[in-house]
Amino acid sequence: MIRISGLSRNAGKRKILDNINLEIRRGEIFTLIGPSGSGKTTLLRLIDLLDRPTSGKIFFDRQDTDAPRQERLALRRRMGMVFQKSAVLNTTVAENVAFGLKFRGTDPAQIPQRVTSALEMVGLVGFEQRRAVTLSGGEMQRVAIARAMVTEPEVLLLDEPTANLDPVSTEIIEELLIRINSRMHTTIVFSTHDMIQGQRLAHRIGVIMDGRLAQVGTLHDIFYQPEGKEVARFVGIDTILKGVVQSNEQGHATVVIENARFEVVTSCPPGKKVVLYIRPEEVTIAIPDGDRKTSARNQLLGTITKLVSLGPFTRVTVDCGIPVTALITTRSCGELGLSAGMTVIAGVKASAVFVRADPG
Numbered sequence: 001m002i003r004i005s006g007l008s009r010n011a012g013k014r015k016i017l018d019n020i021n022l023e024i025r026r027g028e029i030f031t032l033i034g035p036s037g038s039g040k041t042t043l044l045r046l047i048d049l050l051d052r053p054t055s056g057k058i059f060f061d062r063q064d065t066d067a068p069r070q071e072r073l074a075l076r077r078r079m080g081m082v083f084q085k086s087a088v089l090n091t092t093v094a095e096n097v098a099f100g101l102k103f104r105g106t107d108p109a110q111i112p113q114r115v116t117s118a119l120e121m122v123g124l125v126g127f128e129q130r131r132a133v134t135l136s137g138g139e140m141q142r143v144a145i146a147r148a149m150v151t152e153p154e155v156l157l158l159d160e161p162t163a164n165l166d167p168v169s170t171e172i173i174e175e176l177l178i179r180i181n182s183r184m185h186t187t188i189v190f191s192t193h194d195m196i197q198g199q200r201l202a203h204r205i206g207v208i209m210d211g212r213l214a215q216v217g218t219l220h221d222i223f224y225q226p227e228g229k230e231v232a233r234f235v236g237i238d239t240i241l242k243g244v245v246q247s248n249e250q251g252h253a254t255v256v257i258e259n260a261r262f263e264v265v266t267s268c269p270p271g272k273k274v275v276l277y278i279r280p281e282e283v284t285i286a287i288p289d290g291d292r293k294t295s296a297r298n299q300l301l302g303t304i305t306k307l308v309s310l311g312p313f314t315r316v317t318v319d320c321g322i323p324v325t326a327l328i329t330t331r332s333c334g335e336l337g338l339s340a341g342m343t344v345i346a347g348v349k350a351s352a353v354f355v356r357a358d359p360g
Helices: 040-047 069-076 093-103 111-122 137-149 167-184 195-201 219-224 229-234 330-336
Strands: 002-011 014-024 029-033 055-060 079-082 155-159 187-192 204-209 212-217 239-249 252-257 260-265 273-278 283-286 298-310 313-319 323-329 343-348 354-357
Touching (some): 002 040, 014 040, 014 212, 029 040, 029 167, 040 155, 079 137, 093 111, 111 137, 137 155, 137 167, 167 187, 195 219, 204 229, 212 229, 229 239, 239 260, 252 273, 260 298, 283 323, 313 330, 323 330
Parallel strands (some): 029 187, 029 204, 155 187
Antiparallel strands (some): 002 055, 239 252, 239 273, 252 260, 313 323
16 A cells, blocks of 8 residues: 655755665554654654655555645545644644544535544544643544544554553553554554554554664564564563574474573574574573473573563573573562572573574
């Protein structure tokens, strides 16, 4: 539906986006994730035709968007945009939602019903005569979504729509976006720096790092098979190890890493330099008491060097001669009585290790 080819955007001598190539499919929820300042907002603005690229092309249903003003306006009207900070007019909620319809010259007789339908969709029926500026942040964001959706766009673009909202409001917005996509088949493209949100909502994910599209794929591709250390670090993989395949028998290989050996599943042949990626939630922690029963082929004895509380979870760093990070429940941490300096066993299944050839 939207094809982006060789897209770059400069601000003076600074390159904000660099050679972006991407296809967004009709009817999908596509999420752009990346650190603040990586170029996510700039890309959304270019897709919405608010700005022009320094180089490259954007095609909407095979139509080149680098077109005369009236053609670009017609294409823009097939899209709706919601920004990070709710921008509402100092008028009633109904007048806010109706703004786009009036701007497009919609028959006045049709406007009340379309406004009501949009407010029903976002759960704000009964708010019609409220002043929009008096609403909560979450309610204002729903007004902004209703204002975008009342024009029945084919594509809905959202720039970090829940960045400034509380958890309850965030959940409401997320459920709303899923509903819009499933019931109206609207293509949704949104940006976020919240990786968990990206996992919850997206059919596919694009990772932007320093203006470059570092990887595009499914949730599993991005979070379990990262294409490089930069992406891996961003999506929460701390244990990244370089080694050499020592042996491989029908896909079950042994990799030597410094003073340790890892059993992994890979097609890489003996002698191949590789990088191992291990998600922290794939690592188990046990006390070396001799009574353990586990299917994990990799059992590494080590010392806890750091414990970081993350609310219901605790991140545990273990020095096993090589650094290994685990993410366990805080309850399990308490039950095991874990503390810095303790000797523990970090367990990892061979199938839980993602192996990629070392690019050098």
